[in-house]
Amino acid sequence: MSGKFYITTPIYYVNDQPHIGHAYTTIAADVLARGQRAAGRDVRFLTGTDEHGIKICQAAARAGLNPGELADRVVVHFRDLWKRLDIRYDDFIRTSQDRHRARVGELVRRLLDRDQIYLGAYDGWYDEGQEEYVTENDARENDYLSPISGRPLVRHSEESYFFRLSRWIEPLAAHIESHPEFIQPASRRNEVISKLKLGVEDLSISRQAAKLMNWGVPMPNDPACSVYVWIDALSNYITALGYPPLGDGQEDLFASYWPADIHLIGKDILWFHAVYWPCLLLALDLPLPVTVFAHGWWLHGGKKMSKSLGNFISREEIEDICRDYSPDYLRYFLLRSVKFGDDGNFSSGQLKEIYNTELANGVGNLLSRTVKMVEKYLSGTIPRPPSAGKSGEEEVIGRARDLIESFPGWMARLEFQSYLGAIVDLETAANRYIEENKPYALAREDPASPRLAEILATCAEAVRIILLYLLPVMPEKAAQGLEMLGVEVPDQGATVYPARWGGYDWSRTVKKGKPLFPRRD
Numbered sequence: 001m002s003g004k005f006y007i008t009t010p011i012y013y014v015n016d017q018p019h020i021g022h023a024y025t026t027i028a029a030d031v032l033a034r035g036q037r038a039a040g041r042d043v044r045f046l047t048g049t050d051e052h053g054i055k056i057c058q059a060a061a062r063a064g065l066n067p068g069e070l071a072d073r074v075v076v077h078f079r080d081l082w083k084r085l086d087i088r089y090d091d092f093i094r095t096s097q098d099r100h101r102a103r104v105g106e107l108v109r110r111l112l113d114r115d116q117i118y119l120g121a122y123d124g125w126y127d128e129g130q131e132e133y134v135t136e137n138d139a140r141e142n143d144y145l146s147p148i149s150g151r152p153l154v155r156h157s158e159e160s161y162f163f164r165l166s167r168w169i170e171p172l173a174a175h176i177e178s179h180p181e182f183i184q185p186a187s188r189r190n191e192v193i194s195k196l197k198l199g200v201e202d203l204s205i206s207r208q209a210a211k212l213m214n215w216g217v218p219m220p221n222d223p224a225c226s227v228y229v230w231i232d233a234l235s236n237y238i239t240a241l242g243y244p245p246l247g248d249g250q251e252d253l254f255a256s257y258w259p260a261d262i263h264l265i266g267k268d269i270l271w272f273h274a275v276y277w278p279c280l281l282l283a284l285d286l287p288l289p290v291t292v293f294a295h296g297w298w299l300h301g302g303k304k305m306s307k308s309l310g311n312f313i314s315r316e317e318i319e320d321i322c323r324d325y326s327p328d329y330l331r332y333f334l335l336r337s338v339k340f341g342d343d344g345n346f347s348s349g350q351l352k353e354i355y356n357t358e359l360a361n362g363v364g365n366l367l368s369r370t371v372k373m374v375e376k377y378l379s380g381t382i383p384r385p386p387s388a389g390k391s392g393e394e395e396v397i398g399r400a401r402d403l404i405e406s407f408p409g410w411m412a413r414l415e416f417q418s419y420l421g422a423i424v425d426l427e428t429a430a431n432r433y434i435e436e437n438k439p440y441a442l443a444r445e446d447p448a449s450p451r452l453a454e455i456l457a458t459c460a461e462a463v464r465i466i467l468l469y470l471l472p473v474m475p476e477k478a479a480q481g482l483e484m485l486g487v488e489v490p491d492q493g494a495t496v497y498p499a500r501w502g503g504y505d506w507s508r509t510v511k512k513g514k515p516l517f518p519r520r521d
């Protein structure tokens with residue numbers, strides 16, 4: 001596999017602290033980025049913060065700060081959390097940065113030049129949590145409450161600039177039709193197709209600057225208005241690549257990385273990414289992203305965990321999980337316990353159970369018993385493993401090959417649960433193989449038996465492959481485990497995949513270490 005891979009997360013609002021929902025998207029993006037890097041692709045991974053808009057202004061006013069001060073405080077929590085969770089992004093964009101603001105102004109100017117924007121008036125309902133106008137029908141259907149936060153909709157009436165969104169709906173629908181990969185998963189694609197059929201109106205893309213404490217990007221033709229926060233925010237995916245070029249010394253990454261290979265988002269913001277964003281790109285005559293993938297929600301009490309409902313796993317609770325288990329385990333759990341794309345309930349019982357079953361008793365046990373036996377019976381040196389065909393090893397080798405062969409497909413389809421499931425299957429097969437072949441009994445009978453060496457080499461090879469394939473999800477733990485096996489830990493950016501059964505320079509010396517995944521009771 002080669003070529004470039006540009007992946008983005010949503011940029012998160014800085015009106016409040018990060019929580020598990022934000023961590024979820026960002027972890028998934030990091031795992032994909034690491035997986036693609038290790039498969040030899042030139043990866044660019046972008047994340048950042050969305051700092052303009054009414055939500056930030058209101059939160060700042062409540063805290064007695066101006067919006068810029070609030071953003072400066074909160075952004076630190078996002079950066080710190082990403083560091084704690086071992087998120088390796090290439091760029092972190094803040095929409096308050098000059099590099100972004102100047103480019104948003106330029107993009108809007110280009111839309112004006114292309115007659116894509118006109119002055120009109122808006123009178124209707126507004127969902128402040130979502131920063132979105134709501135049609136009368138939708139408002140009535142939801143009893144004038146936000147379908148996302150449950151908060152009352154607010155009446156808005158103002159002169160506004162409109163983007164000729166409706167002009168682009170037909171070409172967009174044709175694109176969606178001919179590119180099944182454009183909106184994923186398929187169920188979300190169908191939702192968008194159905195909603196498009198109901199008709200789409202032009203989009204209001206400006207707000208009165210004074211109502212936003214002049215905190216926003218001014219409309220280039222009318223500075224009394226600010227660019228609507230969603231137009232401003234969506235643009236980050238290209239402004240971060242230095243587009244449009246402004247001769248300000250910013251590297252021109254656009255030619256190398258655009259279009260995005262994946263915009264990873266939650267389903268709450270699919271419409272913005274699957275309709276507004278591609279239509280803006282069409283109006284600017286720019287290529288569309290390859291895939292917009294909308295994952296599901298972490299729920300609590302049947303409702304989406306959110307800051308507005310206060311039912312979320314907070315930054316502090318994330319810290320507790322990192323301390324009680326490890327940051328790597330939080331990464332593993334979030335991707336393993338729920339099929340990516342579906343909703344899930346967060347349960348601390350399940351958190352402990354999966355840890356003990358799959359990691360403490362599973363991978364961790366396989367690693368520690370293998371290392372111990374190699375030390376005790378083979379003076380610490382791992383011999384070359386047998387290849388397929390030998391009796392007894394077929395299942396372990398077959399499972400390892402399945403994992404290796406299926407990995408690129410799982411990554412391409414974001415099927416993290418199946419990918420981690422295949423690791424667990426390999427671990428289970430290898431632990432069973434030990435029970436069945438009883439190397440400890442063999443060692444008592446004949447310590448020099450070649451069969452004993454074969455069995456232990458098979459176990460060591462299975463666990464090497466497990467750890468290699470765990471690297472994107474558990475970068476720190478997998479590296480520690482590989483060191484115990486005497487395997488040099490590959491550099492970030494080194495091509496690691498596909499691995500090969502027996503594809504290693506043998507005669508490695510194991511190093512005993514602390515248990516990788518101590519049991520939690």
Ligand code: MSP
Binds near residue numbers: 010234236265266
């Ligand atoms: N600022 C906008 C996005 C602009 S992108 C150009 C925004 N920000 S947000 O802070 O509200 O973050 C939204 C994202 O956080 C969701 O799309 C999703 O990725 C993630 N999640 C927030 N709560 C979540 C859950 N309860 N469950 C899963 N993910 C959720 O919207």
